[in-house]
Amino acid sequence: MIDYKSLVQDDRIHASLYTDPQVFADEMERIFHRGWVFVGHESEIPNPGDFVTRRVGTEPVIMVRGAEGLVSVLINRCRHRGTMVCPADRGHARTLTCPYHGWTYDLSGALLGVPYPGGYGGFDKTANGLPRAPRVDAYRGFVFASLGPDGISLAEHLGPATRLIDRSCDLSPVGEVELTAGWVKHRCEANWKMLPENDSDGYHLGFVHMALFKTIRSQYQRVVGDEKTIRAVVRDWGHGHIEIDWSPGYEGPFEWLGGASGPAVAAFTAALELRDGPEITHRRLMEGPAHALIFPNLFLGETNIAIVEPVSVEECVHWHTPMFWKGVPEFNGRLLRMAEAGMGPASFLMPDDLIVAARNQLGLHAQTAPWLLLGRGLNRERVDALGRTVSHVTDETTNRGFWHHFRAVMTET
Amino acid sequence: MISDAQYRSAADFLYREARLADEARYAEWLALWTDDGVYWVPATTDPAADPERHLSHVYDNRARIETRVKLLQTGHRYSQEPASLMRRLVSNIEVTAAEAGELTVESNFILAELAVQAKHELHWWAGRTTHRLRPVDGELRMSRKTVVLVNAAEPLPNLAFLI
Secondary structure, three states: OHHHHHEEEOOEEEEEEEEEHHHHHHHHHHHHHOOOOOEEEHOOOOOOOOOEEEEOOOOOEEEEEEEOOEEEEEEEEEEOOOEEEEEEEEEEEEEEEEEOOOOOOOOOOEEEEEOHHHHHHOHHHHOOOEEEEEEEEEEEOOOEOOOOOOOOOOOHHHHHHHHHHHHHHHHOOOEEOOOOOOEEEEEEEEOOOHHHHOOOOOOOHHHHHHHHHHHOOOOOOOOOOOOOOOOOEEEEEEEEEEEEEOOOHOOOOOOHOOOOOHHHHHHHHHHHHHHHHHHHHHHHHOOOOOOOEEEEEEEEEEOOOEEEEEEEEEEEEEEEEOOOEEOHHHHHHHHHHHHHHHOOOOOHHHHHHHHHHHHHHHHHEEEOOOOEOOOOOOOEEEEOOOOOOEEOOOHHHHHHHHHHHHHHHHOOO | OOHHHHHHHHHHHHHHHHHHHOOOOHHHHHHOOEEEEEEEOOOOOOOOOOOOOOOEEEEOOHHHHHHHHHHHHHHOOOOOOOOOOOEEEEEEEEEEEEOOEEEEEEEEEEEEEEEEOOOOEEEEEEEEEEEEEEEOEEEEEEEEEEEEEEEOOOOOOOOOOOO
């Protein structure tokens, strides 16, 4: 039994949390196979029979829309001999048939038929469907699953962090986002926890991304100046949900989009004003979408959505896709180009993050000084009126928020 | 009808482009592009891929190609600092179209990349490339380069070098 209370302390953590295969096994069981995990978005499977395949932790799953329109998350493993039923990334099917002996399931996972049934005496088809995630729930189209039969509800897990999802979705005049551009998957030679930590780390930008800052202007320029002039903040929302908010540093609308003007923007603004009035619309266009990690694996990456997929203690995959706003297709081209600039193996940001993560992973194997410092900002963080801990954007308030929730999950009885 | 000389000039261009990319000769590689160049690495092998609707690994106009090269030239592009050690084989070269002064040239490649930035691992890359080549001031330049990786849709390691 690993003593997580001693490995995760309030202001320091032990390096073995990133390198010990037993820690990884415990995380899969407690965080990914019991808790709520993001699987995909309803817009990826708009019609009955549409499916995508994913992993919940290390469990292969199929997220499929059934004949009645209901979304199921099925374990991608035939009940008979354990064969993966569905090898494709995505597709459309009327039934799911195992290639090995032809066992056929409907879109809710119920077993429809078995070839040569005479070989089974008293066979109960209803007890031999594809295993299903016992709990599936969605918030604004974001589908989450829990492989555990009991535990807190999705609403309890998300808590006030639903506001972060709202912040991104409410930029659509009809309040919906669409993930229809396809995903890019970026392999990372580091422990999965480095991705949520790095995605919400406001301290590294001027260093890891120095090449970008030396080459072009971007919306992140305001966070590489003098420490005292940086106005962006980090927030810990509880339950491991953590945020960087760049918007206190923005001075005009659409800075998060690298600026925007023209007829498309005028039409977009008018559509939002019709729904929300000018004041709220102005605030939305100033703030832009969220930059936040929904524990453990959904990253609201401003104009992108990303998924953190653990592979092994030494490897993970970062998925991303641009977030299209339903009702404003004229932004999609722009959003595609922003996604390609920011994320993925050939982009201008993430390759540098992931190579530093790989070097981080290598360094963590050194046994000499195994404690990692997590105390930055303890001297100046504060709790705001909504109960969130807030601090300077370069502070480790987000790392602490992640790790303290990690400790709670790993030690709960 | 493609003349032997046209074929030879196209093949020479492909070999030279491959060598400049392998050897991280960024400024010389950038000079191979026309002013309206488009560099595309789709994130799928589906021939129906549309960069205006689907996410790509790379979909650079000329300005972004230049940004890509400038990043590499800063000395702080840590995903290519130091630059990967690379050699690629270019083969199966076919000139598939010649119209309005432009040649369309298709080829296959295999690339061995020693990624020396962290774990010093050898990565193998392979795919099919389509070049569109146009003479500018008597020299061939590329106006479009499309690289369809065989594993375009799989999880990829860093692709911060010039593919």
